Amino acid sequence: MDSSQIKYVVIGGGIAGVTCVETLSLFGGDASITLISASPLIKTVTNYSQITRVAETFDVEEKPLAYAEEQSKNVHVIQDSVTSLSIIDKKVYTSNGQCLLYDKLCICTGGKPRVIAKNNPLVVGIRDTESVKEFQNKVKTARRILIVGNGGIATELVYELEGCEVIWAIKDKSIAHTFVDAGAGEFFLEHLNKAKDNTQTGPSKRLKYTSAASTSPIPCGLSGGALGPDWTSNLNFHGEIDEISHRIHVEREVEVSDIMTPDEFKQSELKESLCWPDVQWPVFVSLTNGIVYGCDLVVSATGVIPNASFTNDSHINSHFEQAEDGGIKVNSCMKTNVDSVFAAGDVCTASWEHSQHWLQMRLWSQARQMGCYAAKCMIADVKKEEISLDFCFELFAHMTTFFKFKVVLLGRFNAQGLENDYEVLLRVTKGEEYVKALLQDGRLVGAVLVGETDLEETFENLILNGLDLTPFKENLLEPGVDVEDFFD
Ligand SMILES: Cc1cc2nc3c(=O)[nH]c(=O)nc-3n(C[C@H](O)[C@H](O)[C@H](O)COP(=O)(O)OP(=O)(O)OC[C@H]3O[C@@H](n4cnc5c(N)ncnc54)[C@H](O)[C@@H]3O)c2cc1C
Numbered sequence: 001m002d003s004s005q006i007k008y009v010v011i012g013g014g015i016a017g018v019t020c021v022e023t024l025s026l027f028g029g030d031a032s033i034t035l036i037s038a039s040p041l042i043k044t045v046t047n048y049s050q051i052t053r054v055a056e057t058f059d060v061e062e063k064p065l066a067y068a069e070e071q072s073k074n075v076h077v078i079q080d081s082v083t084s085l086s087i088i089d090k091k092v093y094t095s096n097g098q099c100l101l102y103d104k105l106c107i108c109t110g111g112k113p114r115v116i117a118k119n120n121p122l123v124v125g126i127r128d129t130e131s132v133k134e135f136q137n138k139v140k141t142a143r144r145i146l147i148v149g150n151g152g153i154a155t156e157l158v159y160e161l162e163g164c165e166v167i168w169a170i171k172d173k174s175i176a177h178t179f180v181d182a183g184a185g186e187f188f189l190e191h192l193n194k195a196k197d198n199t200q201t202g203p204s205k206r207l208k209y210t211s212a213a214s215t216s217p218i219p220c221g222l223s224g225g226a227l228g229p230d231w232t233s234n235l236n237f238h239g240e241i242d243e244i245s246h247r248i249h250v251e252r253e254v255e256v257s258d259i260m261t262p263d264e265f266k267q268s269e270l271k272e273s274l275c276w277p278d279v280q281w282p283v284f285v286s287l288t289n290g291i292v293y294g295c296d297l298v299v300s301a302t303g304v305i306p307n308a309s310f311t312n313d314s315h316i317n318s319h320f321e322q323a324e325d326g327g328i329k330v331n332s333c334m335k336t337n338v339d340s341v342f343a344a345g346d347v348c349t350a351s352w353e354h355s356q357h358w359l360q361m362r363l364w365s366q367a368r369q370m371g372c373y374a375a376k377c378m379i380a381d382v383k384k385e386e387i388s389l390d391f392c393f394e395l396f397a398h399m400t401t402f403f404k405f406k407v408v409l410l411g412r413f414n415a416q417g418l419e420n421d422y423e424v425l426l427r428v429t430k431g432e433e434y435v436k437a438l439l440q441d442g443r444l445v446g447a448v449l450v451g452e453t454d455l456e457e458t459f460e461n462l463i464l465n466g467l468d469l470t471p472f473k474e475n476l477l478e479p480g481v482d483v484e485d486f487f488d
Pocket residue numbers: 011012013014015016017036037038039043080081082083108109110111126127128152153205222223224225226227228229230231307310311344345346347362363364365367400
């Protein structure tokens with residue numbers, strides 16, 4: 001078929017959707033491409049840099065939706081929310097009554113924060129620019145904040161919050177558990193109560209929000225694109241009390257058992273811990289260890305729910321096979337079970353047999369990679385060509401910053417899916433670096449690199465080439481030894 005007759009439609013203006021549109025525009029010939037997004041701002045990837053074969057960094061800029069039209073040929077944008085689909089006659093319906101025909105459709109509708117006690121105004125979740133603004137406003141008058149969750153947002157937030165007391169309630173024994181093991185958690189622990197270092201010495205995670213002014217609101221019930229790296233930079237998270245710079249108390253191995261109003265708390269006859277004289281807290285949180293804290297605000301940093309119910313029509317939503325985590329299942333060609341419909345980014349669950357060293361995490365790098373690969377799959381599908389799984393799905397690689405330390409995670413970095421038949425090599429220099437290598441049958445299968453270790457490229461190669469490291473094991477992490485010399 002002549003490419004000019006092809007109609008691609010992409011839903012969602014986050015990193016996955018925008019990358020998908022850009023790739024379609026680049027490789028899709030003269031096809032017509034429509035981007036429909038509920039949010040007036042899109043996320044664009046700039047200054048892309050390939051650090052190793054798989055690890056990458058890039059800036060993320062927020063731009064008006066029209067930018068996508070200006071940058072890529074054959075692209076038409078619509079700010080609207082998709083309300084329904086007709087999967088038989090391949091039509092997309094929007095809330096403003098538009099109806100679009102598609103040949104290939106890609107769903108990139110992201111995720112929503114999983115918030116405990118969703119309807120309580122004193123319990124907030126963080127996802128997009130709007131929710132951060134709302135949070136910032138509430139923080140200004142906060143004296144004590146309780147943060148629930150032990151993943152990316154909580155770990156970044158406890159470092160950023162100043163001017164108030166922070167109670168960090170985690171399910172695990174160690175901090176930052178979603179990303180690092182207990183050892184690295186210990187390594188970070190000593191930086192927890194240190195005053196925040198505001199100098200920009202560590203690597204920036206390179207998000208540039210050029211918060212383009214926008215007058216068009218996001219339709220009720222929908223969120224804008226997820227924030228990304230450095231979402232805390234240039235934002236002030238300062239509570240009411242100047243004398244408190246950084247005071248964090250970690251409650252380990254607990255969950256929230258109840259969130260109470262002052263009246264409910266009074267009636268419960270429970271005792272409050274760490275109470276402040278003459279302070280009336282607006283909300284009380286009881287934990288599963290029996291401890292109760294009064295606070296001004298609760299942050300629920302408890303993960304993401306894929307936005308798989310992206311239409312108002314539950315009958316249509318139910319056509320899409322969902323994985324256990326609620327994501328729309330996609331195969332190794334990013335195809336859903338519905339004819340001609342693909343999905344990418346936080347909304348989807350990679351349901352192919354993963355390579356030994358890859359796992360899905362809902363991260364911006366994976367959103368970009370999936371968006372790009374989904375576009376290639378859509379084009380290949382039109383041309384009825386075979387496509388092989390992109391190389392980026394061979395190895396998990398994530399670069400980020402926690403407590404001002406560069407963090408690189410490779411492969412099965414947290415021993416995910418490994419039985420007990422692996423060994424761990426460790427090198428720790430207090431306050432400087434934490435290097436953990438996981439070996440299975442003498443072969444490197446995962447690594448956690450904290451600090452300026454300069455080991456990411458070598459370790460990535462070692463994981464990918466599966467070299468038996470048994471003869472070098474003793475020296476692999478010896479300080480001063482250039483690991484690369486072994487393999488020349
Ligand atoms: C606070 C925070 C910090 C983060 N920090 C990092 C980090 O440091 N590193 C990292 O790798 N990842 C980070 N992430 C995760 C990362 O931002 C996401 O994984 C990634 O941005 C997901 O991109 P996406 O395009 O799949 O979805 P989203 O960015 O959520 O985009 C979804 C889009 O779909 C639109 N949409 C939804 N429903 C409809 C509909 N019915 N009709 C039309 N449009 C619709 C939305 O408006 C939005 O434009 C962070 C996330 C958060 C919340």
